[in-house]
Amino acid sequence: MSLVRERRKLLRRHQPTLSLMMLTASAGCILQGKKGPSIVERTARIITTIGLPIFLIALVLTAPMVRAKPDIVYSDSKDGCKSNFGFVETNTVFVGDVDSPVVYFKGFVRFSLSGISGTIASAKLYLYVYRSYLDGVGDTSSPLTNPGLGDCRVIHIADYGTLAAADLNAPSIGNDPGVLLSGTATPNVGYISIDVTAAMQDDINNGRAYSAFRIELETNTDGDGMFDGWYFYASEETGTDYDPYIEYTLRPPPPPPRPSYPVGGILTSVNKLAILAPYMAFIGLAAVAVAAIKKRKR
Secondary structure, three states: HHHHHHHHHHHHEEEEEHHHHHHHHHHHHHHOOOOOOHHHHHHHHHHHHHHHHHHHHHHHHHHHOOOOEEEEEEEOOOOOOEEOOOOOOOHHHHEOOOOOOOEEEEEEEEEEEOOOOOEEEEEEEEEEEEEEEEEEEOOOOOOOOOOOOOEEEEEEOOOOOOOOOHHEEEEEOOOOOOOEEEOOOOOOOOEEEEEEEHHHHHHHOOOEEEEEEEEEEEHHHHHHHHOEEEEEEOOOOOOOOOEEEEEEEEEOOOOOOOOOOOOOOOOOOHHHHHHHHHHHHHHHHHHHHHHHHHHHHO
């Protein structure tokens, strides 16, 4: 009798555990039958249904910001060059002296800012150099001969509209781009560039309709009565393959301000990937476990 009582006590003590085991075994047998999908298949479906959306959301939230594509503005048709004796040439931009010992030219380009606003991330002025002269001898083959009149410089000036006598020595309005070609440079035929970010931003900030620049040599003339200088294409060339142009990129607008929180709240930066990582890790582990169970059942 004592032995029977002990067995009954043990059964009562472990009844919850035994009942759970029997229920689990019964459920497994039913789910493994032909009446419906197995527990493994159900788990796989749940993971696919929940895991895929979470994974896609994580990709969107952690994707890097796409940078803005550069835009181009071509030189206005009023570009060209002007001499100290009042001669104006609009079919080319020549910078240097000529076959008169006292005549020299400076170049001019201007670019419309219509529709451009905001903050300039970067801006470069491109000029196509195609010929040079030194002591009356022309050169059109790369590398081009340096004309020997010092640095070729770009000066930021107020919009000149139509070239006039006063524009030849118009004062700088600040943010001069600087040296385009040094006094010893021997560039190849083609485009050369210089940064004009500060100048273009200054024009935008001050509501100017154009960004305008003067191109000049450090020494106006060496007085020898022979051609010395650089030739650049103007906008009058057919098409835009050789035109002066500015390539610029605008900074994206700042994100909208965060909503205000009740007094006492603390604003902290949140790493979205760090928040999602545990969930994604759980999904990955569950997927591995399901795959292992399927493999074992086979």
